[in-house]
Amino acid sequence: MKITIKDVARISGVSVGTVSKVINGKPVSEKIRSKVIETIHELNYKPNQHARSLITNKSYTIGLIVTNITNPFFGEIVSHIKEDLEQKGYNLLLGISRDQSSEEKVTIENFVSRHVDGLIIVPTRDGEHELEHIYKLRQQKIPFVFITSQYLGIRADCVMSDFTKGSYQLTSHLLDNENKEIYFLTDSKELLLSSKRIDGYRMAYMERGITYKENWIIETLPNFESAYKTTEGIINNQIPDAIMTINDVMAMGVIKCLKDNGIKVPEDVSVAGYDDLLFSSMFDPPLTTVKQPIEEMCKETVDILIKRLQGYDKEFNVHLYPSELIIRESTK
Amino acid sequence: MKITIKDVARISGVSVGTVSKVINGKPVSEKIRSKVIETIHELNYKPNQHARSLITNKSYTIGLIVTNITNPFFGEIVSHIKEDLEQKGYNLLLGISRDQSSEEKVTIENFVSRHVDGLIIVPTRDGEHELEHIYKLRQQKIPFVFITSQYLGIRADCVMSDFTKGSYQLTSHLLDNENKEIYFLTDSKELLLSSKRIDGYRMAYMERGITYKENWIIETLPNFESAYKTTEGIINNQIPDAIMTINDVMAMGVIKCLKDNGIKVPEDVSVAGYDDLLFSSMFDPPLTTVKQPIEEMCKETVDILIKRLQGYDKEFNVHLYPSELIIRESTK
Structure with a gap:
């Protein structure tokens, strides 16, 4: 039996229109929102993405670009962000820049041609001097958030640790x-x-x-x-x-x-x-x-990006997280 | 200065048509093919993908689905396959199934809607009993290759170790x-x-x-x-x-x-x-x-998939690679 939006509405005790608002990130009260999300998870309801895209002209897809997938640190970032995005009803397109600005550029162009709604980017080591493709994102009004570091040459949201x-x-x-x-x-x-x-x-x-x-x-x-x-x-x-x-x-x-x-x-x-x-x-x-604190950092990154997708246009911020010294036996 | 297909042809000493054949995976002699590929790398020539897609009705994009990106073993697979695909002029779309058949299904549907030419799949642990979405790939004539393991319920190319x-x-x-x-x-x-x-x-x-x-x-x-x-x-x-x-x-x-x-x-x-x-x-x-021998296994996986994309229709094979015992100090 296929779960429909009607089932979600009935069990949440709200209208189909309200469920639609929650799914599409439109404003509703926090209480109603969490009730609907809870029901969606309980029923394992998957909104038909194609239908959503037609109505909203959004792809509900976010591109994430990391620098190096063989370092498990970035594996953890990918894993957390994928989970956080899914909870908000978004798909993930994953790219790897191999820490090279030229590959970041190609990947971003590729993702934009696939109509991503927004981007999360781990900056590359040689990217500071070649920011044209990032400026272009701004012109195209495609929101993006940097994670773990940032390019100084562009004002943007960034989530990193201190x-x-x-x-x-x-x-x-x-x-x-x-x-x-x-x-x-x-x-x-x-x-x-x-x-x-x-x-x-x-x-x-x-x-x-x-x-x-x-x-x-x-x-x-x-x-x-x-x-x-x-x-x-x-x-x-x-x-x-x-x-x-x-x-x-x-x-x-x-x-x-x-x-x-x-x-x-x-x-x-x-x-x-x-x-x-x-x-x-x-x-x-x-x-x-x-x-x-990578888990919290990923969560905040997704939250900020989705706020931007919903039209939030306050000043860009750098969100600085505290780190924790872990002393083990490799130091005397 | 933008490098064009003409530069590649001139420096390789072949016609533009021949370079085009190499780029689009059409048959040419191995000697000419390697000369052209070498020139492409030397000049760092990037064929215009959009133009290629229009001519050939292919997306030059392969979907790769791994089970768990926090295990560095799969990070290595992603890294190798991305490199091997790029050398052949293909893009990578990367998906993560979290070892769940339901997520594998959603990811495959997503990739198919994005017009991937083919798929490389690390099978999920609960996938054997839900192969409908894999059968569908066969019906849609979208080639796929399994890597590291296979589903027994479907005859397919598979690259794994012994x-x-x-x-x-x-x-x-x-x-x-x-x-x-x-x-x-x-x-x-x-x-x-x-x-x-x-x-x-x-x-x-x-x-x-x-x-x-x-x-x-x-x-x-x-x-x-x-x-x-x-x-x-x-x-x-x-x-x-x-x-x-x-x-x-x-x-x-x-x-x-x-x-x-x-x-x-x-x-x-x-x-x-x-x-x-x-x-x-x-x-x-x-x-x-x-x-x-994960590097060789990835290379063979990409080779097989591209052969299939080019119309190779011989019987499916399981390619079994030998493993190597590495004795260190954790065993007495």
């Missing part, structure tokens, strides 16, 4: 535990997600009156292999007290390189990451890291 | 190293990816004349949390010699549960996984596992 504070907390923890010479493997310093973290790193040093060297901050690609190679370069010259990175996958690369060279973690070198992947507590040794 | 042999090798390794009582956490026994592996498990026992109990083979969901809970149930009754699983993420759940209960791996209990994730060599202890 990298400066997270990095400050991590560096402080290291400094306060006899790690004075801390190498920091980061992405291009021009990127917000790097520069904010470098700010936090410097703050922790300066606050303690300890000196650091600029050449301890090393730009590299944010993946396993690059972190491994960069670590090889470091230990060829000297063995630092600690190496910190901007994600857990990089920290794994660092640890692997140190182990392969007979250097003990954390006895000889402390290592810390960022993200707190499901796996990170399972590493040998369990990884000290900084946890971003 | 689970029976992989599981046999792993079980043999455990039995030959004083692990006599091996629990096996598997997905629903009805599933090909479970039943084949159970065959291998039994073969290894029988070949050695060692007895096992049917209740050592336990059905559970193939994720971290379920593996953790199932392990709790096992150790409440007795401490086995070894626990093996059908993927590395489950093995992590097993190890975590054992550690949380003060049980040492591998001294008290050996633990083995399947897949050999990038992370698996980094675990504490490094994980014994079975590696599927």
Whole structure:
């Protein structure tokens, strides 16, 4: 037996018109809205998307572009956002930019030709200087929200965590535990997600009156292999007290390189990451890291985008979430 | 300066018509084909997809549906297939079924309405009994290929690894190293990816004349949390010699549960996984596992699908790849 909108209306005790309003994101009272949504879930009612699209001239499809799908951090983002969108009656089109602006551009054009209503974008590492395709979205009045970072060259909604504070907390923890010479493997310093973290790193040093060297901050690609190679370069010259990175996958690369060279973690070198992947507590040794509240961040991203789709036109905001330092055995 | 098809033709030393044939997957000699593809890559030439679609009535888009994007194994599959498709001039639409047939169905319908030329599908765990939407693809003459497993209820191309042999090798390794009582956490026994592996498990026992109990083979969901809970149930009754699983993420759940209960791996209990994730060599202890040749498998999957798109109509085949036993420190 196929569940229809009439069944949802009858069981919710409201009119078909009201159910239609809820499905199509039109304003109704919060009480009625939650009652209708609850009934929709109970009955497992699937509004006919094609019919909705015809009525509303919307595709009820959101494009999500992430940079790198082999880092489980982005797998988690995809998984959360898909779930959040579905609860609001939207489909997901998923794209991968491989952290390259040119691929982001192609993917966005592809999604726009498929009539997405809006976009959620994880910025690429080389995207800051090629924002034409993003400006074009604005001209086409296609709403978009950045997640995890943002391009500084365009005012837009962005949901990210407080990298400066997270990095400050991590560096402080290291400094306060006899790690004075801390190498920091980061992405291009021009990127917000790097520069904010470098700010936090410097703050922790300066606050303690300890000196650091600029050449301890090393730009590299944010993946396993690059972190491994960069670590090889470091230990060829000297063995630092600690190496910190901007994600857990990089920290794994660092640890692997140190182990392969007979250097003990954390006895000889402390290592810390960022993200707190499901796996990170399972590493040998369990990884000290900084946890971003990714579930809440994804929920807010979807909420903001849908508000924008419904015509909300207040000023764009950067929504900054606090991070949490997770101390485990990879740091002494 | 925009690169055009004429530039590609001139530099390859062939006619525009020949370049067009290569781009559109029409037959040309392998030598010419590779020369043209090489030039396309050198010049970073992007054929205008819209124009191609108009001429050929194809969308040059393939839908890929994976079950669970938070398991990095599927992240790797997505990454490889995207790359392989792009090299052949195809776009990727990515879907996630969350291992549920109902979501697979909705995603396929969505993709078909977006005019995908073909589909690559990782089968869901409850899909065997609801194949209507797959039969429909056949009726609509939309080619599809299964990867990592298959539905037995439909004859189709499938690329997978030899689970029976992989599981046999792993079980043999455990039995030959004083692990006599091996629990096996598997997905629903009805599933090909479970039943084949159970065959291998039994073969290894029988070949050695060692007895096992049917209740050592336990059905559970193939994720971290379920593996953790199932392990709790096992150790409440007795401490086995070894626990093996059908993927590395489950093995992590097993190890975590054992550690949380003060049980040492591998001294008290050996633990083995399947897949050999990038992370698996980094675990504490490094994980014994079975590696599927996922890169080659993805390449073959794309090759087969594109052959089908070009009209190849020979009998469907199951392409079985050998697996490799990787022995590390999680097993004694």
